Amino acid sequence: MVDTVAHAAETPDVEQPWGALGLRENEYQKIREILGRRPTSCELAMYSVMWSEHCSYKSSKVHLKKFGELGRDTPRGKLLAGIGEQAGVVDIGGDWAVTFKIESHNHPSYVEPYQGAATGVGGIVRDILAMGARPIGVMDPLRFGPLTAPDTARVLPGIVAGVGGYGNCLGLPNIGGEVVFDPTYYGNPLVNALCVGVLKHDDLHLAFARGTGNKVILYGAATGGDGIGGASILASETFDADGPAKRPSVQVGDPFMEKLLIECTLELFAENLISGIQDLGAAGLSCATSELASAGDGGMHVNLNTVPLRDHTLAPEEILMSESQERMMCVVEPHNVDRFLEICAKWDVLATVVGEVTDGDRLIIEWNGEVVVDVDPATVAHEGPVYQRPYARPDWIDGLNADTANNLPRATSDDELAAQVLAxxxxxxxxDKSWITDQYDRYVRGNSVLAQPEDGGMLRIDEETGLGIALATDCNGRFAYLNPYLGAQLALCEAYRNVAVTGAEPVAITDCLNFGSPEDPSVMWQFSEAVIALVDGCRALGTPVTGGNVSFYNQTDGTNIIPTPVVGVLGVIDDVADRxxxxxxxxxxxxxxxxxxxxxxxxxxxxxxxxxxxxxxxxxxxxxxxxxxxxxxxxxxxxxxxxxxxxxxxxxxxxxxxxxxxxxxxxxxxxxxxxxxxxxxxxxxxxxxxxxxxxxxxxxxxxxxxxxxxxxxxxxxxxxxxxxxxxxxxxxxxxxxxxxxxxxxxxxxxxx
Structure with a gap:
């Protein structure tokens, strides 16, 4: 029997598995307070994934607000979309704009290396697509444990194959990134994925549901049981060194469906059929419905029975939590629905009207004729818990900083110097990292101008003028461990410089902040220092932060990774022939x-x-x-x-x-x-x-x-x-x- 809203109101004392879904007791009580009753099981599922660390940024919000102080001006023009959108959009001159963003898929890639990495690429590509842009390139900063460690032999080949397999099938060149080995990442590899897309100014689209009576269409792959609570639950878990302590179902990617989805979506954009769009990534339907409705001017009504399923045994809670890949949600005016569905059919992309925009401010979801969700969508999507986590500079760092390498023995002969150069x-x-990079197609689409092992990747944007962009990602986690403030600024400087050495002018940044447990005050101190450092550094360089990602709980056997604030810098070059x-x-x-x-x-x-x-x-x-x-x-x-x-x-x-x-x-x-x-x-x-x-x-x-x-x-x-x-x-x-x-x-x- 499905819990309905009315039944939930009548049975306040029913025990619910909030802890198993990753919620804290105070968070569960807050949900009850918001609703004025206990949540239905479907509502509990939605809140649990949307209030996870991965989706809500509940431990980092108070710090990330500082990026807003940087404004929206770049050295080349205006920031057309920034933090809070699915990806940042930068004016690069003429009527061209570029959108780029970096995200993490760390924990899923440890549990299932190939699919974890592949779906990390797929997810960031859809973020770029949802802005109205054609994705044109990817990059992949990776971190592993020691090269000779057993777990590295397990995860590295799968992760590299996943990144390459998905990107190659999409026809997207992989133009750069990093591969770093360090003991701190043993049992907790970092898989960060960056995508860049190009669009004209008028093509920009944002995620909101507006216009009462407009239809809500789910299109792309059917919904399955893969990835139920995947990234959102995984992002709050820690692992044992010898294997995953928990194995939630990791998403399974289908790059050929994603390729169809890209071309289909771009045609829908070209015919101006889309009023609002949201990719279904972490938290799946829970995210898409609540975020579209929360950002719009009304409510939303959705019938879960209309959602196409690959697995017809799924309960409504599972449908809402599933993170099945290659799915998008659009808001479409009624007179455009037939044409929308016609284009989807042309591309062999499944499309279904699952709901509509309504008056008021409620998100109503039905299943088998019963209301199973009745919430204010803002409380799910944008008004989750915000934690002022305690942070403190750790005592051990003084001893660490006192142990300077400047006092270490140095070469006493020229032969010793030569041996050290070789070592x-x-x-x-x-x-040489070509064993990895040779698995990636770096030149597909014909506009790759520079790629690995160059300092920065470069892509031609305009074939007539030669206008192009350059990208670089960097981070020295060893520096960040010694001093997180200086380490984050050095990562920024290195990425900035790696763009400049190609001849491109650095204009904007994105970041992927990989840290240990936010419940550890020393980790939160590292995180806070890194954010302040990037704010100060970007202000000095005149480069705004366009968006990014925070990945917490990167730890194994209770040991946190060294802080790894990866910084991606975008540059613009007037003519790629000058590179x-x-x-x-x-x-x-x-x-x-x-x-x-x-x-x-x-x-x-x-x-x-x-x-x-x-x-x-x-x-x-x-x-x-x-x-x-x-x-x-x-x-x-x-x-x-x-x-x-x-x-x-x-x-x-x-x-x-x-x-x-x-x-x-x-x-x-x-x-x-x-x-x-x-x-x-x-x-x-x-x-x-x-x-x-x-x-x-x-x-x-x-x-x-x-x-x-x-x-x-x-x-x-x-x-x-x-x-x-x-x-x-x-x-x-x-x-x-x-x-x-x-x-x-x-x-x-x-x-x-």
Missing amino acids: LAGSPNLC IGMGFTHSGDAVFLLGETREDLSGTTWADVVHNGHLGGMPPLPDFDHEKRLASVLVSAAKAHLLSSAHDLADGGLSQALVESCLRRGLGVALRLPEGDPTVALFAETPGRVLVSLPASTAAPFLALCEQHGITAERLGEVTELPELEVVGRFTLDLDELRTRWTAPLREAMAH
Whole structure:
């Protein structure tokens, strides 16, 4: 017997499984207070998923509000849609706009690596589609435990196959991302997915249900039992190191249905048949109905019996909670319904009228002729609990910061320096990642201009003018662990710089904030520091935060991950023909180092690889004014075609930048290290530095440009035809040996 609203009012003492659904007792009591009675089982299901950490941001809302202080101006134009929408939309010039966003699918990807990662890609793609945009590219920042750990061997191949399989089937190029290995992610991999889409200004669509009598149409895949409470319940759970403690059903993706859904939706947009649209992601129908109704000017009436099902044994609660993929919900004016359904039929996309917009402010849902939900949709979608979680700077961080890597033993011979360059190049975090990236189609659609292993991905937007965009995602969690404020700002600076080295002007950011349990005061302190850091940094750079994602409860056996605030930066380039690549291209080119090097060894790859995982001290200090001036130099140099290559110095410092610049096209280099300690010169990770190469003919105007913007430029040497990396007077490394060491780790680990 289905609990009805009337029956619920008459039976206040019936016990309900609120705890099993992830609700706290105070939250359950709040629901009763809102309704003036106990909830029906369907209402309880809706509140439980919508009030989950994943959907409601209940522990992070008070901090995320600070992003609103940044305003809606970018260096290139207005922010057309920002935080609170399904994705941010940025004016990039003319009548073009770009929408982009990054989300997490961490816990589902641990439980079921392939489907968890695949549906993470599918979900973020639908967020972009729902803004009225055509999705044109994806990126995937990934984090795993140690490369040789048993659980890594289980999750990494499945996650990579899921990302590649879904994106490749959709025909979306994967143009960038990161792969990082660290013990802290053992048992809790991070799978972040970014999608970018393009639209004209007039194509922008938002999620709301307006117009009494307008029809509510559910279209796409039928609803099944997969993913019932999936992402929302999983996002509030922790796991044991040796296997999932709980295995809620993870969503199952069908990329071919999603491809049909994309083309169908774009045609519906083109014929102006959609008044409001919402993708069905986490929380499924519970989310789509409540959010559309809450954001509109009326109520909504839905008949669950009309929802197409793959599994006809599903109870109404399960239909409401199912996170089955490839589904969208639209609000359509009555006179447009027939044409809407006709287009869906053309694309072989199932479409059903499941309800309509009503007067008033109630969301009414029926099942078998009985009212099973009668709520104010705002209380479900937008007025959930808000927690002021306690936060406190942990005592242990003082000892951690005192253990500086600047005091660690350094190389005492040139042979030892050479061995350390080789060791870093062959370490899991700096080694060749092509075993992963070769599984992704980077060039489908024909508009990929730069992709892995470049510093930033670049896509052409307008074939006539060459207008394009660049994207980069970055985060050094080791820096964030040492100091979450500086670590978040360094992630922002690195992503900003990785866009600038391509020749694009950085204009806006999105973020995916991956942290441990919000119930741990030290974690909430890390989170708060990271948010404040990004607000301060974005204000200094003039780049608004367009939206993003928070992922909490990333922990295994009670141990939290190191804070991992991944930052994605969007840049705009007027003509992609002006782009700059990262590898040496011409023998005889001069090699310059831009920016000053300081004694910044703490938290570096050198400390990790050479000194057995050492992590202590303070991370480097970012300099936002310097980053802006450096970006101006690079953008101007790109437009004037002054540079042959440009490569950001980050993980591994100058050492790794030289290795990667040589191996990109097999050209060597002969150089002298800057004055001072060779360990600092090679391995420090001082931010704000770029390695560039350029012909003699453009050296004078480039150096004048650097001087004009106050950027130091030191000539180190020149590109050679010899297959070797020569540090004059110290050591020479054969490029074949370097390549062998660089390419071996991932391929060997995945071969077992």
